[in-house]
Amino acid sequence: MSTTSNIRWPRIAIAIVALTAAIGAAVPADAGPTLDKIKERGVIRVGVGSEPGFFTPDANGKWQGFFVDFGRALAVTVFNDPDKVEFTNSSPQQRLPALQAGQFDVLLSGVTQTVTRAFKLNFHFGPVVFYDGQGILVKKSLGVTKAADLEGATIGVQSGTTGELNIADFFKKTGKTYKPVVIEDTDTFTQALLSGRVDALTQDSSDLGLRRSAFPNPDDYVLLPERLSKEPLAPAVLGGDDRWLEIVDWTVYATVQAEEYGITSQNVDSFLKSDDPGIKRFLGVDTSLGEAIGLDPKFAYNVIKKVGNYGEIFERNLGKSTKIGFERGLNKLWTQGGLIYSPPFR
Ligand SMILES: N[C@@H](CCC(=O)N[C@@H](CS)C(=O)NCC(=O)O)C(=O)O
Numbered sequence: 001m002s003t004t005s006n007i008r009w010p011r012i013a014i015a016i017v018a019l020t021a022a023i024g025a026a027v028p029a030d031a032g033p034t035l036d037k038i039k040e041r042g043v044i045r046v047g048v049g050s051e052p053g054f055f056t057p058d059a060n061g062k063w064q065g066f067f068v069d070f071g072r073a074l075a076v077t078v079f080n081d082p083d084k085v086e087f088t089n090s091s092p093q094q095r096l097p098a099l100q101a102g103q104f105d106v107l108l109s110g111v112t113q114t115v116t117r118a119f120k121l122n123f124h125f126g127p128v129v130f131y132d133g134q135g136i137l138v139k140k141s142l143g144v145t146k147a148a149d150l151e152g153a154t155i156g157v158q159s160g161t162t163g164e165l166n167i168a169d170f171f172k173k174t175g176k177t178y179k180p181v182v183i184e185d186t187d188t189f190t191q192a193l194l195s196g197r198v199d200a201l202t203q204d205s206s207d208l209g210l211r212r213s214a215f216p217n218p219d220d221y222v223l224l225p226e227r228l229s230k231e232p233l234a235p236a237v238l239g240g241d242d243r244w245l246e247i248v249d250w251t252v253y254a255t256v257q258a259e260e261y262g263i264t265s266q267n268v269d270s271f272l273k274s275d276d277p278g279i280k281r282f283l284g285v286d287t288s289l290g291e292a293i294g295l296d297p298k299f300a301y302n303v304i305k306k307v308g309n310y311g312e313i314f315e316r317n318l319g320k321s322t323k324i325g326f327e328r329g330l331n332k333l334w335t336q337g338g339l340i341y342s343p344p345f346r
Helices: 003-026 033-041 066-079 092-100 115-119 163-174 186-194 205-213 242-261 277-283 288-293 299-306 310-318
Strands: 044-048 085-089 123-125 130-132 134-139 153-158 178-183 200-204 221-223 231-233 236-238
Touching: 033 044, 033 066, 033 242, 044 066, 044 092, 066 085, 066 242, 066 299, 066 310, 092 236, 115 123, 130 205, 134 163, 134 205, 153 163, 153 186, 163 178, 163 200, 178 186, 186 200, 200 205, 205 221, 236 242, 242 277, 242 299, 242 310, 277 288, 277 299
Parallel strands: 044 085, 153 178, 153 200
Antiparallel strands: 123 236, 130 231, 134 200, 134 221
16 A cells, blocks of 8 residues: 555545535434334324333323323434324234334234335334243143143234244144144133133233233132243334334333433432533433434433433233233333343443
8 A cells, every 4th residue: 555545545534524424514413214204293293002001091081101202202213292193902813014004104903023024014123122932821720830741732923923832833843733823812812711712822921921911810819830932023114214213212212321321200300410421412411412413402301300210111900010910021120120221322
């Protein structure tokens, strides 16, 4: 390499950096078609399921639940208002085509991220908000303690879910037989076990745990120990709008990063006085981060203040203080042995 090129290249590099910075400063952040539509409409459309703990309207018709809270967090990022979001219940079978048809801006319905859904349905997935695995729920009186005991059993499966293929694979691998009863509607699915129409139900184990906790006699039913699959449940959006996906991503990450910092809806104001430069940028006390990414510099502050951090969302809807009583398990922060992790806010 000649001396001249050694001198020239850094100059070119400097020029490129300067030009990029100038363009970046001049061009407002691209809003993206989905965000434009949402702003015009004044509300985010979210597809959900129906299951107390994850997503359910309360006595006043107000939607509550773990996945619902991420929808509210999104509404805070976009509108600084947790109520500018419309939740619509749709069965597992119908919600994926509904997202494809543009009826929802995002699915927060316990959708498993899979390669087929990425390539064939053109779904893009946000961060996993709940690491799950498929389980099997049986009546205790059946005397079954492991999945392998279910030879010849009648098993309810919800149509349109990953459960259909997983249970077929499981029985193929074990060389045993079973009779699938495929049911679309969520209440009919539950009733099939309660009425004895099926010996067992298979679904995401969280889903089965939630159903069981709403049974009149939950202790009469047991979730078998096996997990037949990996079910990473994540927000799903339709591919082709990167900006919208980034908003979904970083809204979820804000809840995770807040938990990592120890920032909650209760103490967030005290963190506004923090000397930590990272926390200052994260909460928008130093506005440079928000300005750089084209979001309200206080979006993370607003999400935490109005909805809470990841741990609060989990505990309030599913945790030990609720009748659901789920352990965090894999859904602990990575610093505590779990898989919940936020990339850096910088
Ligand atoms: N994760 C599976 C199952 C999806 C699913 O059925 N989700 C549950 C929550 S984890 C649900 O919506 N249950 C309530 C309902 O059927 O409405 C998939 O993506 O196919």
